[in-house]
Amino acid sequence: MTQETIGEQIGKIVIVGHVDHGKSTLLGRILMDCGQIPEDRIAYVQKICQDKGVVFEPAFFLDALQEEQEQGISIDTTRVRFEFNDRRFVLIDAPGHIEFLKNMATGASEAELGILVLDCQEGIRAQTTRHLKILSVLGITNVVAVVNKLDKIGYDQEKFERLSEEIRAEIAQEKLNCVAVVPISALNGENIVSVSKNFPWYFGQALLPLIDSQHATLTVQAKSSAPFRMLLQDVYKFDDERYFAGRVVSGKITPGTQIFFSPSGKMAKVEAIVQFPNKRLPEAVSGDSIALILSDQIFVERGEIISFPNQIPETDNEIRAQIAWVSTHPFDPDNEYLVKIGTNESYCKITMPESNHLESEMFADLANLANGTFAHVVLKAKKPLAYDHSSQSGLVSNLVICSKYETVAFGSIEGKSQEASKAVAIDRNVTCETGYVERTEFEREKKHKGTVLWLTGLSGAGKSTLAKKLQRQFFEQGMQAVVLDGDNLRHGLCAGLGFSREDRAENIRRVAQAAKLFLDTGTIVIVAVISPYAKDRELAKQIIGAQDFNEVFVFCPMEVCEERDPKGLYAKAKDGKLPSFSGRDMPYQPPQEPALRLDSSKMTVEEEMKAITQLLAGRGFSFGETQTVVQQKATTKS
Amino acid sequence: MNDYLSRLENESVFIIREAYKKTKNLAMLWSMGKDSTVLMHLVRKAFLGHCPITLVHIDTSYKIPEMITWRDQFVKDNNLKLIVGQNKKALEEGMNPEMGRLTCCGALKTQALLDTIAEHKIQALLLGIRRDEEGSRGKERVVSPRVDSASWTYKDQPAELWNFYNLHLPEEVHLRIHPLLQWTELDIWEYIRQEEIEVMPLYFAENGKRYRSLGCAPCTGTIDSQAKTIDDIITELKSTKTGERAGRAQDKVDTYAMQKLRQVGYM
Numbered sequence: 001m002t003q004e005t006i007g008e009q010i011g012k013i014v015i016v017g018h019v020d021h022g023k024s025t026l027l028g029r030i031l032m033d034c035g036q037i038p039e040d041r042i043a044y045v046q047k048i049c050q051d052k053g054v055v056f057e058p059a060f061f062l063d064a065l066q067e068e069q070e071q072g073i074s075i076d077t078t079r080v081r082f083e084f085n086d087r088r089f090v091l092i093d094a095p096g097h098i099e100f101l102k103n104m105a106t107g108a109s110e111a112e113l114g115i116l117v118l119d120c121q122e123g124i125r126a127q128t129t130r131h132l133k134i135l136s137v138l139g140i141t142n143v144v145a146v147v148n149k150l151d152k153i154g155y156d157q158e159k160f161e162r163l164s165e166e167i168r169a170e171i172a173q174e175k176l177n178c179v180a181v182v183p184i185s186a187l188n189g190e191n192i193v194s195v196s197k198n199f200p201w202y203f204g205q206a207l208l209p210l211i212d213s214q215h216a217t218l219t220v221q222a223k224s225s226a227p228f229r230m231l232l233q234d235v236y237k238f239d240d241e242r243y244f245a246g247r248v249v250s251g252k253i254t255p256g257t258q259i260f261f262s263p264s265g266k267m268a269k270v271e272a273i274v275q276f277p278n279k280r281l282p283e284a285v286s287g288d289s290i291a292l293i294l295s296d297q298i299f300v301e302r303g304e305i306i307s308f309p310n311q312i313p314e315t316d317n318e319i320r321a322q323i324a325w326v327s328t329h330p331f332d333p334d335n336e337y338l339v340k341i342g343t344n345e346s347y348c349k350i351t352m353p354e355s356n357h358l359e360s361e362m363f364a365d366l367a368n369l370a371n372g373t374f375a376h377v378v379l380k381a382k383k384p385l386a387y388d389h390s391s392q393s394g395l396v397s398n399l400v401i402c403s404k405y406e407t408v409a410f411g412s413i414e415g416k417s418q419e420a421s422k423a424v425a426i427d428r429n430v431t432c433e434t435g436y437v438e439r440t441e442f443e444r445e446k447k448h449k450g451t452v453l454w455l456t457g458l459s460g461a462g463k464s465t466l467a468k469k470l471q472r473q474f475f476e477q478g479m480q481a482v483v484l485d486g487d488n489l490r491h492g493l494c495a496g497l498g499f500s501r502e503d504r505a506e507n508i509r510r511v512a513q514a515a516k517l518f519l520d521t522g523t524i525v526i527v528a529v530i531s532p533y534a535k536d537r538e539l540a541k542q543i544i545g546a547q548d549f550n551e552v553f554v555f556c557p558m559e560v561c562e563e564r565d566p567k568g569l570y571a572k573a574k575d576g577k578l579p580s581f582s583g584r585d586m587p588y589q590p591p592q593e594p595a596l597r598l599d600s601s602k603m604t605v606e607e608e609m610k611a612i613t614q615l616l617a618g619r620g621f622s623f624g625e626t627q628t629v630v631q632q633k634a635t636t637k638s
Numbered sequence: 639m640n641d642y643l644s645r646l647e648n649e650s651v652f653i654i655r656e657a658y659k660k661t662k663n664l665a666m667l668w669s670m671g672k673d674s675t676v677l678m679h680l681v682r683k684a685f686l687g688h689c690p691i692t693l694v695h696i697d698t699s700y701k702i703p704e705m706i707t708w709r710d711q712f713v714k715d716n717n718l719k720l721i722v723g724q725n726k727k728a729l730e731e732g733m734n735p736e737m738g739r740l741t742c743c744g745a746l747k748t749q750a751l752l753d754t755i756a757e758h759k760i761q762a763l764l765l766g767i768r769r770d771e772e773g774s775r776g777k778e779r780v781v782s783p784r785v786d787s788a789s790w791t792y793k794d795q796p797a798e799l800w801n802f803y804n805l806h807l808p809e810e811v812h813l814r815i816h817p818l819l820q821w822t823e824l825d826i827w828e829y830i831r832q833e834e835i836e837v838m839p840l841y842f843a844e845n846g847k848r849y850r851s852l853g854c855a856p857c858t859g860t861i862d863s864q865a866k867t868i869d870d871i872i873t874e875l876k877s878t879k880t881g882e883r884a885g886r887a888q889d890k891v892d893t894y895a896m897q898k899l900r901q902v903g904y905m
Binding site: 288 | 642644645647648649651652655656658659682683684685686687688769770773776777779783795796797798799800802804806807808811820822878879880881
């Protein structure tokens with residue numbers, strides 16, 4: 001076989017199922033029938049079987065440990081390569097006993113496809129169901145079921161079809177996709193490589209041809225279109241160059257790209273992607289272990305998730321997850337647990353969500369969380385962790401939980417905790433229930449509508465200047481307008497907040513809440529805050545309400561801002577006195593679709609004001625001579 | 639670049655970088671064989687051409703003489719830091735394979751390794767073992783903690799999910815880290831060809847014989863082969879029906895010989 005004919009992608013397949021349903025036998029049989037086992041190894045297993053006085057057992061190729069062969073069980077997982085139709089596969093054997101569940105999960109965590117083995121004489125048993133659940137938590141979506149040992153029941157078609165229906169239902173229950181159900185005899189090697197004449201009633205494909213033909217659709221394809229994620233492992237300094245080493249989890253990256261670090265919130269530009277020996281790569285894709293050289297001197301450490309600024313992961317201290325407990329030590333409320341996501345980790349408290357619904361008998365509450373049980377938990381981490389939601393498969397949505405020196409559980413992230421996501425919802429409820437003087441009444445009284453102009457942009461872009469002029473203009477036209485200026489608010493309402501990622505989010509939340517209060521009195525609110533993060537502005541939009549939130553991007557090139565530097569901040573930042581200054585060390589994420597984009601390096605303030613007037617006119621506002629129309633309308637309405 | 643080799647390489651580099659970041663006093667066991675030579679190459683990939691990890695060679699004094707000559711030249715050429723470990727006491731007392739192969743391996747390899755680990759306070763050791771070498775290695779984890787001296791608790795190995803390696807361990811625990819676990823013998827040779835890695839000449843056939851696996855002279859046999867180049871070796875491996883360690887005597891002493899050796903700390 002030449003190299004060119006070998007399939008490029010290796011499909012990793014895990015074989016799961018209940019104890020003694022024939023997982024290792026199937027695996028040994030596949031290897032033998034594909035000619036992957038050296039003759040001396042076959043002779044060696046034959047000799048062991050003879051010595052033990054048992055029939056030839058293909059499982060012994062995998063169950064190599066003395067205890068495994070003596071007791072006829074698999075204790076630990078192993079992996080073997082085989083080739084079929086010029087395609088390479090890795091088969092992962094997983095033990096069926098619940099005592100060895102952590103070994104099963106260890107093996108299965110690498111797989112892209114599951115083969116579920118079911119003994120036709122026993123049907124669905126405890127580990128059949130548990131293994132399916134494990135596959136589901138691991139994020140493996142496709143399962144091929146095989147009904148084994150049909151030779152023992154005279155190739156009974158009726159029995160097969162009944163079991164086939166049952167197992168399909170069980171697989172669907174776990175929201176997994178059942179690719180096919182194949183009747184086999186692993187011991188005799190029937191329906192493995194080709195369909196046996198003992199199954200005249202079976203019209204499907206044999207197991208291996210089936211997997212081979214479905215391969216392309218079954219295995220996870222590295223999607224270069226997926227959002228870019230890279231795990232930062234370490235920062236090296238060699239030969240006066242700093243290398244940011246790590247692995248690309250998804251998407252792709254090219255030199256010259258602006259990148260964002262989570263949870264620190266820092267930003268930098270990629271100068272080069274390097275790999276020994278002295279190769280500068282034009283791009284790096286999912287799976288690549290690379291090192292980046294950055295154009296900017298920033299300080300970041302292991303644990304960051306690197307992304308593009310417009311596709312950043314979530315960052316939170318409280319995370320909801322579905323977990324599988326795989327330790328013989330049950331959950332201990334007095335214990336400190338270490339949660340790991342990507343290359344980041346933090347000690348955390350494990351708690352239950354407020355409304356804890358146990359989906360099935362395999363689910364437990366904290367008091368009963370022990371080996372082989374599952375739970376929905378809220379992890380309260382000591383420091384913020386960046387993550388992706390598990391619905392975005394292939395990103396950074398897996399976690400493990402360690403107790404001291406042992407991995408006790410693993411899981412998939414379901415999102416931020418309900419408590420955190422409630423923050424917005426509660427605000428909504430409160431505004432609904434005020435019931436004092438209605439906003440429409442205020443608007444009628446003031447003879448104009450209320451709205452929010454959210455001016456975002458770099459420091460020195462001209463937000464405050466524009467805000468002052470706008471307020472003056474509205475005032476002269478008899479309209480009521482208030483300015484919420486970021487710098488001024490930090491002296492009062494937001495005093496005590498710093499410039500960390502969390503404090504910046506809180507700052508924006510408070511500004512948005514204040515804007516909302518004014519809005520409810522029919523006031524025009526002019527907000528002038530840098531608001532560098534898209535996520536925070538999104539939250540502000542939610543608090544204020546999309547229909548009243550007018551995002552105005554006051555753009556100005558950094559060089560011009562630096563030159564203007566009305567507050568002397570750029571000078572300070574340059575001297576390293578402002579470590580978290582937006583646009584330099586900290587990122588500024590420009591709005592993707594602002595209601596209005598103003599370029600203050602090219603427009604005069606008057607032109608900017610005109611553009612805003614037009615924007616508001618489009619929103620039903622009237623100015624100058626047409627103002628009376630609004631008045632009349634308002635009057636007729638009442 | 640060949641896609642599946644690149645996948646293996648990326649995986650190994652990730653493991654090496656994790657080990658280097660998370661463990662104290664990391665060393666690498668280097669036997670000068672093809673696997674440890676590939677491992678060395680991957681270490682340099684991980685660290686942009688540098689080798690910030692100390693090499694450890696366990697010298698039984700029975701190694702094939704060419705191996706030692708090659709070792710010293712390689713270390714000199716590449717400016718590497720090497721620790722040579724040897725069980726001098728056992729050698730003085732006349733330890734040799736005649737006293738029993740497993741006894742000899744235990745004293746001159748396992749014990750020498752444990753002494754070296756203790757003497758140099760090595761917390762973690764990179765080893766180039768592969769799952770396809772023999773059955774008990776097939777059951778290994780990428781990161782294998784050895785709690786009591788060096789014993790392998792193969793009946794109760796820790797969970798190792800996805801790429802989350804358990805490198806967070808108490809000081810007294812010694813770790814065996816296996817970045818090449820997923821590789822096969824064929825992968826090793828295809829990678830050597832692709833990366834143009836220098837390997838020991840003993841692997842190439844002379845007078846119809848070559849070494850497929852290198853160990854101590856008394857216990858390592860040659861195989862019949864005409865393979866004079868890396869390409870020849872790859873072609874040979876693709877058609878062979880014998881296992882890689884067929885020339886290794888210690889595996890054959892009893893059915894579970896390797897498991898027994900490895901349980902008490904053998905590589």
